[in-house]
Amino acid sequence: MSRDQVPEGVLEELLAEHGRTYADQAGITLRDKPASLFQLLVLATLSSAPISADVAATTAHELFRAGWRTPERMRSATWQQRVDALGRGGYRRYDERTATVLEESAALLEEHHGGDLRRLRREADGDRDALVEALQEFPRVGPTGARIFCREAQAVWPELVPFFDDRGLERAGGLGLPTDPGALADVVGGDPGEVAWLSAALVRSALADG
Template identity: 60%
Template sequence: MGRDQRKVVRELVAAHGQTYADEAGIRLKDTPQPLYRLLVLAHLLSARISGSIAVAAARALGEAGLRDPRRMADADWQERVDALGRGGYRRYDERTATQLGEEAELLSDRWGGDLRRLREEAGGEVPEVRRLLQEFNGVGPTGADIFLREAQLVWPEAAPFVDRKALQGAERLGLPKDPDRLLGLAGKTEPAVLAAALVRAAVDKKVREDTLARAN
């Protein structure tokens, strides 16, 4: 007899249902600074580096005061490199430091430092938001998906957003790869929380083993 899929989802969310923004210390609100910090986090998470290092680097940037696009753009390149290094983000630190400066300048120049204006330019249409996000150097399709996956908590038109990485996690747990069925199994769980938990299952074997053990 197969596992109770509803129980698997329940145990996954209970033990591993933390958004990456929350882990990075970002109190997500529909206001400029938290949204910008989420953009930076999505940028960092989209590189081929562990999620824990990306989160630590986002925290380090915040602790260095680089919490808004103007401060990021005005910071010395070495200041950005050093902050990334303190977070352990060393493999891509120099390139990423440059990209973060360019990203902040584009956001400031085109959208007044406010991602809500990007959202307005897109008319609230998620595919267009996703396209515009990719105009930031270093934010490709994966980074745009990460941003939307987390931003759906405060941008309702993006919900439910279950990206490919989350569906990969579902498959590895023996769950359906259909977003609607997954949401049905999750009940009242926020889609962003479910998606984050599924992503953790996709990238971490220990999360999968722990979840399945709990569900037995």
């Protein structure tokens, strides 16, 4: 299905109501750079708890606003400073344990991967399953968190395209869009940034409908 075959108004409505990636909401300028990818890992870590996606993104933004945009900066903050920032973001039920998790994750990234998640990308060598598995070595990041990372990272790691999760594909079907990932990506021409937007918009749309 090409863009001109999409049911009238579907993409326009998605853009108007849900046209924002979670990385953008978290204040991440997503690039294939170590700091940017670390920030995305933080977002995926926060999103892995049973808490709303909006709260996770808002809390990530609060952490980055405090200046903790690299693993070094995250580790330089005190545990209490991280707890306070998590609380300001609305992440109160999990703030104390998460303050420790964020330090542990930053330490692991620095000590095992030189602070650079692109090493995981190179080691995966285009194997998405291998990348999803490798991401799960970070504290709290399970299969869901790893998929959240990949859903957003496909904007800068084209080998991940098309990356849609089950909730997004189900929502696509409900809107009259293809449920095959490749065909769904073709709706926006397969451009990595556009596919990442569409993937996030479909998830947002599904969550908005409960």
